[in-house]
Amino acid sequence: MKLKICGMKYQDNIEHVASLQPDYLGFIFYEDTPRHFDTKIPEISNTIKKVGVFVNEEISTVIEKVNEFNLQAIQLHGEESPYYCSILRSTELFSDPEPIEIIKVFSIKDEFNFAALDPYENTCDYYLFDTKGKLPGGNGYRFDWSLLNNYPSTKPFFLSGGIGLDQVDDIKKFKESEAYKYCYALDVNSKFEKEPGLKNISILREFINKLNDKKTMNYNVDEKGYYGEFGGAFIPEMLYPNVEELRQNYLKVMAEPDFQKEFNQLLKDYVGRPSPLYFAKRLSEKYNAKIYLKREDLNHTGAHKINNTIGQILMAKRLGKKRIIAETGAGQHGVATATVCALMGLECIVYMGEIDIARQAPNVARMKMLGAKVIPALSGSRTLKDATNEAIRDWINNPVNTHYIIGSAIGPHPYPDMVTKFQSVVSEEIKWQLKEQEGRENPDYVVACIGGGSNAAGTYYHYLHEPDVGIIAVEAAGLGVDSGESAATSVLGKEGIIHGCKTLLMQTKDGQITEPYSISAGLDYPGVGPMHAHLCKTGRAEFMSITDSEAMNAGLELCKLEGIIPAIESSHALAIFEQKTFKPDDVVVVSLSGRGDKDLENYIDYFKI
Amino acid sequence: MNRIQSKLKENKKLLSIYLTAGYPNIDDTVTIIQSLEKNGVDMIEIGLPFSDPLADGPTIQDSSTSALKNGMTTEVLFKQLKDIRKTVSIPLIIMGYFNPMFQYGVEAFCKKCQELGIDGLIIPDLPVDVYHNEYQAIFEKYGLINVFLITPQTSDERIRYIDSISNGFIYMVSSASTTGAQSGFGSEQTQYFERIAQMNLKNQQVIGFGISNNETFTQATQYAKGAIIGSAFVKYVTKNGTGSINKFVDTILG
Numbered sequence: 001m002k003l004k005i006c007g008m009k010y011q012d013n014i015e016h017v018a019s020l021q022p023d024y025l026g027f028i029f030y031e032d033t034p035r036h037f038d039t040k041i042p043e044i045s046n047t048i049k050k051v052g053v054f055v056n057e058e059i060s061t062v063i064e065k066v067n068e069f070n071l072q073a074i075q076l077h078g079e080e081s082p083y084y085c086s087i088l089r090s091t092e093l094f095s096d097p098e099p100i101e102i103i104k105v106f107s108i109k110d111e112f113n114f115a116a117l118d119p120y121e122n123t124c125d126y127y128l129f130d131t132k133g134k135l136p137g138g139n140g141y142r143f144d145w146s147l148l149n150n151y152p153s154t155k156p157f158f159l160s161g162g163i164g165l166d167q168v169d170d171i172k173k174f175k176e177s178e179a180y181k182y183c184y185a186l187d188v189n190s191k192f193e194k195e196p197g198l199k200n201i202s203i204l205r206e207f208i209n210k211l212n213d214k215k216t217m218n219y220n221v222d223e224k225g226y227y228g229e230f231g232g233a234f235i236p237e238m239l240y241p242n243v244e245e246l247r248q249n250y251l252k253v254m255a256e257p258d259f260q261k262e263f264n265q266l267l268k269d270y271v272g273r274p275s276p277l278y279f280a281k282r283l284s285e286k287y288n289a290k291i292y293l294k295r296e297d298l299n300h301t302g303a304h305k306i307n308n309t310i311g312q313i314l315m316a317k318r319l320g321k322k323r324i325i326a327e328t329g330a331g332q333h334g335v336a337t338a339t340v341c342a343l344m345g346l347e348c349i350v351y352m353g354e355i356d357i358a359r360q361a362p363n364v365a366r367m368k369m370l371g372a373k374v375i376p377a378l379s380g381s382r383t384l385k386d387a388t389n390e391a392i393r394d395w396i397n398n399p400v401n402t403h404y405i406i407g408s409a410i411g412p413h414p415y416p417d418m419v420t421k422f423q424s425v426v427s428e429e430i431k432w433q434l435k436e437q438e439g440r441e442n443p444d445y446v447v448a449c450i451g452g453g454s455n456a457a458g459t460y461y462h463y464l465h466e467p468d469v470g471i472i473a474v475e476a477a478g479l480g481v482d483s484g485e486s487a488a489t490s491v492l493g494k495e496g497i498i499h500g501c502k503t504l505l506m507q508t509k510d511g512q513i514t515e516p517y518s519i520s521a522g523l524d525y526p527g528v529g530p531m532h533a534h535l536c537k538t539g540r541a542e543f544m545s546i547t548d549s550e551a552m553n554a555g556l557e558l559c560k561l562e563g564i565i566p567a568i569e570s571s572h573a574l575a576i577f578e579q580k581t582f583k584p585d586d587v588v589v590v591s592l593s594g595r596g597d598k599d600l601e602n603y604i605d606y607f608k609i
Numbered sequence: 610m611n612r613i614q615s616k617l618k619e620n621k622k623l624l625s626i627y628l629t630a631g632y633p634n635i636d637d638t639v640t641i642i643q644s645l646e647k648n649g650v651d652m653i654e655i656g657l658p659f660s661d662p663l664a665d666g667p668t669i670q671d672s673s674t675s676a677l678k679n680g681m682t683t684e685v686l687f688k689q690l691k692d693i694r695k696t697v698s699i700p701l702i703i704m705g706y707f708n709p710m711f712q713y714g715v716e717a718f719c720k721k722c723q724e725l726g727i728d729g730l731i732i733p734d735l736p737v738d739v740y741h742n743e744y745q746a747i748f749e750k751y752g753l754i755n756v757f758l759i760t761p762q763t764s765d766e767r768i769r770y771i772d773s774i775s776n777g778f779i780y781m782v783s784s785a786s787t788t789g790a791q792s793g794f795g796s797e798q799t800q801y802f803e804r805i806a807q808m809n810l811k812n813q814q815v816i817g818f819g820i821s822n823n824e825t826f827t828q829a830t831q832y833a834k835g836a837i838i839g840s841a842f843v844k845y846v847t848k849n850g851t852g853s854i855n856k857f858v859d860t861i862l863g
Contacts, residue, residue, distance in 0.1 A: 234707060236664040236733040237758040238782060240767075379670050385661065389670075392663050399762050399785045497708040497734065498661070510682040511712030512660040 001175075001211075002185035004051065004158060005204065007035035009197030011042050012440070016201045016468045018044040020208060023185065026075065029065050030055040034196035035189075041069055051075050051103070059084065063093045066100065073101035075128060080104070085123035101125045103158060107132035108143040114152050121155065126184060131161030140190040142167070148179035156184030164191030165203055168210045186211075194441075202465045219464040219531065219540060225413025228537060230504075230530035233412035234497045238396040242404070243500075245319065247414045253318050254311075254421065266310050267425060270343070271300045273307075275426075277433035277589070282561040283574075289582035292443070293592045294430055296455065297566065303594030304423060304455040305336035309405055311422030313340040316403035323347045323402040327391040329356055329384035329451075330521030331363025332567075332594060333407030338372035348372040351390040353383035356521065363598060381515045384525055388499050408452025409529035412500030416457075416529050423458025430589055431462055438587055445470040445582070448591040449572040451487070451522050453529040455593035460541070470542065472580075473532060474573045476518035477545035487516035489528045490536045490543040498527040504536065519548035519602065520568040522594070550575040552606050555596065567594030568602060612700040612728045613754050613777045616651055617813050623835025624826065624861060625652040625815060626842050627704060629672040630689070631681030632658070637851050638689045644851065646699050648858040654731060654837065657686055657705030664733040666789035668840040672847070683713050687721055694726035702756065704731040715744055719751040729754035729777055737767075741774055756780050761801045765808065772810045779812050781805060781833060783819040789840030794819065794828050802832035823863035 006026030008014050018025065025044070027037040029052055041050060049072040052065050056078035066074065074088060085102055094100055102124040106116060109132040117127060131143045142162035151157075163171070163186055174180055190196070192204045225231050225247070233243055253259055267273040276295045284291045296304040309326075316324060324341050327350070328334030334350040341348035350367055354376040357364050367374050380386040395404045409416045409423070431441040446463055448456035450473045463469040478486035486492060493504035498513055505527035506514045518524045528536070535541035546554075555571030558564050566574065570593045582588055596603065603609065616623065626645050630638045642653055658673035658681050665673070686703075693701065703722060710718045710732065722730070730753055735744070737757055748755050754777035759768050762785060771779060783798055794802075798819075805814060816829040817837035829836040838861065845857045 232736070232739065234734045234736060234739070237737075237763065238664060238760050238785060238787075240736075241760075241762040241764075379667065380660065380674060389661050389663055393666070393787045396664065397786050399760075494712075496711060497706075499663075500734070507708065507712065509712070510684070511709030512677060513708070514660075 001183065003208065004185050004187040005192070005199065006051070006053065006187055006189040007193070007197055008199070009035055009037055009039075011039060013198055014044065015042050017199050017204065018048055019467070020201070020204055021045065022048060024049045024051050024073065026051040026053050026187070026189075027069065027071075028053040029057065030077070049073050049101070053077055056080065059087055062088065063091065067095045070096065071100070072096075072098070073103060075103040075105060077105045082119040082123045085120060089123060103128050105130055108147060108161075110144070112147055114150060117153055121153065126156055126158060127153070128158035128160055128187060130187075145170075145174050145179060146177070149177065151179060151182060154182060156182050158185045158187045159183050160187035162191060163188045165207050165210070168207065171211065201468050205467060217538060217540070219535060219538075221413065221417040221531070225417075227416075227531045227534035229495075230502050230533040230537075231413055231416060232502050233500060234502060235412045235500045236396065238399070239392070239412070239500075242395060242399050243412050246418075249319060250315065250414050250418050253315055259314060259318065262314055263311055267307065271306050271310065272298065273425065274429045274433070275299055277430055277437065279437065280562050283558065283577075286561065287577040287582070288584050289577075290438075290585065290587045291577070292434070292437075292587065292589045293562075293564070294426060294459065294589055296426065296591060296593050297564070297570065297595035301332075301336050301339050302597060303332050303336070303567065304426065304458060304591070305333045305407060306339065307425055307458065308407065308419050308422045308454060309333070309336040309340045312403070312405045312418070313344050313346070315418070316346070316405070317344060319403065321346075321401060321403035323349070323398065324405055325349045325351065325391050325394050325402055326405045326407060327351045327384065327387040328407065329353070329387065329524060330598065331356070331360040331367065332522060332598065334372070334374070335363055335366045335370070337405050337407070338367040338370035341372060342370045349394065350374050351377050351387040351394065353377045353381070353387045355382045356384065356387070360521065360598070383515070384521070385513065385515070392499070408454040408525070409457040409531060410452040410499055410501060410503070410527060416501065416531055419454050420457040420461055420531060423454050424461035426455070426458035426591065427460065427462035430459070434587070434589065442466050442469045443587040443589045444468075445472055445586065445588045446591070447472040447474065447573050447576060447588060449474045449476070449523060449569050449593060450528055450532055451476070451525045451569065452527070453532045455591050457529060457531055459589075459591040460535075464540070471535065471540060472576060473535065473541045473543045474576055475543060475545050476520055476523035476551070476572055477547045478517040478519070480547055481545050485517040486545075487518040487523050487525065488545040489516075489526065491545060493527065495533075501530050503527050503530040503533040520551065520572065522567070522569040523572065544576055544579065546572040546575040550578065552603070554578070555603070556607060564592070565596035566592055567596050568599045570594055611752060611754055611777070612698075613652070613702070616700050617778060617834060621651075622830035623651040623815065624649070624858070625654060625835055625837040626650050627654040627656055627837060627839035628846070629656040629658055629669065629676050629843055630686045631676035631679045632672045632843070633675065633846055633850065635676075635679040635681060635685070636689075638686065639693060640851050641846070641854065642693065642697055642701070644854040645858070646697050648855045649862065650699065650858060651835065652700045652702065654702045654704040654839070655686070655690075657683060657703055657709060659706040659709060662706060664787055666787040666840060668789040668843050672843045683709050683718070687725065690725045690727070700728045701726065702729040702731055703727055707732050707735045716747050719747050719753055722753055723751040727753065729756055731756045731758075731780060733758060737771055737774070745774065758782050759805070761785060761797070768805070768808065768810070772812055775812045777812065778834065779810065779814045780837070781814045781816045783816055783829070786818055788818055793825060799828070799832075802829070806832045823861055826861050827863070
């Protein structure tokens with residue numbers, strides 16, 4: 001069965017719809033409809049036939065439009081006579097010598113007299129059966145398809161009228177019926193729109209996949225806690241009750257109206273959300289693309305981390321926990337956790353590698369001022385990975401009264417999903433902010449740096465199933481991917497188990513987890529969250545690696561061009577513009593995940609300021 | 610019958626000792642195993658060291674870090690154990706984290722264990738349901754007994770489930786803790802020991818975590834078939850080397 005998608009209007013949208021490879025695209029040349037087509041048709045695959053839809057139009061105008069837009073079919077939606085059809089069929093005024101297809105529409109309400117078809121049997125190629133409504137098409141409801149059981153003709157027809165995603169089962173049933181015998185194509189329109197003329201690509205795609213019984217790729221967590229083959233909960237039995245308690249409750253708690261109210265209120269009044277979506281004019285000029293910065297650096301505590309800690313502290317309170325533990329690398333997540341613990345009056349213990357404590361003194365001081373106890377991780381390499389081990393051990397030793405606030409989209413299920421959902425406010429805002437500024441919700445690309453991947457998860461979340469949005473994940477290459485001093489997990493990592501989940505991680509051949517390196521403490525993690533491992537493996541996201549020096553230069557460039565000092569983590573995301581060329585009208589949203597104050601020491605050392 | 614199952618049928622309380630392979634020196638593994646058997650230990654857990662042992666406290670983590678520095682790997686351990694069954698007959702269990710086994714290949718790992726005469730595995734971070742759904746058939750094919758942990762927080766229902774898929778013993782973690790954190794048992798623990806004893810499980814239990822001397826060994830084996838000592842033994846060899854293991858065992862057995 002062929003597919004026709006009708007009521008196309010916007011150039012970008014036409015290209016995106018065409019990428020789904022329908023058989024026909026319909027353009028309505030009738031002025032009294034919001035889907036009236038009045039622009040140009042972009043270059044699309046020649047396997048897709050372009051249909052002009054007309055209502056009682058002058059024949060000369062029809063011929064003009066067919067020639068102007070290189071149409072391969074004409075759909076006649078008015079009271080066009082058989083004679084009218086035969087003229088169009090026989091005229092030699094079309095510039096394309098290939099015969100044009102004529103589709104004559106008949107509208108059906110509660111009944112239909114099939115005798116009306118007789119005069120058209122020899123003057124058109126197809127019939128199209130639509131629901132009788134106020135407008136010629138696009139009315140959004142369907143007629144009783146069983147009427148077609150009495151179809152007397154052998155001419156192939158299009159089935160139209162209010163077909164949507166929820167009719168897939170009906171369509172499958174229809175395929176079994178007598179009436180299906182001469183059904184040539186489905187014609188869809190208004191049920192797949194965000195607004196008249198603007199088609200929703202992801203729903204269309206789902207429809208096509210469902211019709212063909214193709215499983216839609218899911219980038220969200222499944223009911224077992226997996227993203228494709230990654231994720232799960234590989235935890236010692238000692239942690240099972242804690243993690244299980246969280247797993248059973250997190251979705252329920254997050255859905256409670258008073259939880260949402262408190263969460264949203266705090267994000268607004270305490271964190272300062274929504275964070276601006278800023279059009280970076282000078283940066284855009286330099287790189288010849290439309291670059292927007294999602295200003296998570298302007299949040300309270302200076303990074304996206306607080307979105308998650310606010311969510312988790314409210315979760316901990318509702319689960320009756322009195323004691324909060326966290327791990328931290330550079331101290332950003334530690335500060336964000338200490339902050340919310342102070343806000344809620346809960347005891348706070350932060351584990352931090354001994355080496356990191358030495359190199360991040362200001363953040364250690366911040367945490368202490370906020371009332372947290374900072375415990376040095378003295379084992380292993382004495383950095384983030386070991387701080388995480390220590391936090392997990394603390395949790396094993398305190399299974400009842402303690403909640404562990406993991407700072408990234410890592411750890412055993414449900415952590416990656418819970419953290420992602422708390423961070424998803426980022427892409428939720430990008431959608432409406434971009435709509436305000438660009439007139440569309442979907443950018444061409446979203447870009448974020450990835451350590452464990454929480455800011456990236458939040459930036460991508462609402463775009464995961466929007467195929468027209470490219471996802472770019474930027475990893476830290478350290479001194480270079482092949483230097484032995486790197487944190488580019490997608491390149492150097494292999495599937496394995498780290499901190500309770502199956503994901504990509506850097507390890508020896510023998511399965512020992514290795515120490516990553518990056519100038520940015522926030523990206524200096526040997527794994528990535530399981531969702532990102534899945535995005536990498538399925539090719540949904542493009543992974544890029546940025547070295548220390550490329551990131552540092554991009555950070556300094558943003559200072560000079562836009563007056564914003566970014567965190568070194570975020571500078572990695574900004575550095576892709578030197579590597580990748582975008583089209584001038586590409587809208588690229590970069591998550592500016594944190595501000596650079598914490599990195600001043602590094603910038604000073606690096607640039608000898 | 611698997612050596613673990615035979616051992617569990619013996620009419621005595623069992624002493625099981627954990628050692629970190631390749632520690633204190635890379636070549637100590639076999640010497641320690643032989644010495645433990647000679648001195649009356651009933652069962653041995655050979656710790657395959659891992660870089661990030663989440664369920665272990667500082668003692669075992671440090672010994673693991675040293676062992677890895679000494680050059681211990683899965684391959685090296687298998688080489689060391691090549692002829693172990695020529696001299697040792699008590700049950701041998703490999704205890705380690707899942708990632709190194711996963712990288713070796715779970716089936717290849719199990720096959721190798723069978724060749725060497727290993728009787729069982731303890732993998733703290735391999736969840737019960739993943740084992741049950743994905744790996745049980747492989748373990749059984751190579752005659753390996755997988756030992757699961759339970760803790761004071763494990764629900765009765767889950768204990769029954771674990772009991773149903775076990776065919777050796779159940780490793781009872783004495784308290785909510787990592788290894789080496791406890792120094793004696795209080796009323797909370799004894800209540801837990803009693804509760805489990807009263808469940809009449811199909812599999813016998815062996816208590817671990819917090820057993821370090823004759824007193825705790827006696828207490829634990831009042832309720833369970835046996836007890837496992839890990840950190841206390843690792844500490845002992847750290848301090849005294851491998852020459853006087855008999856003294857350690859004698860102190861425990863009293």
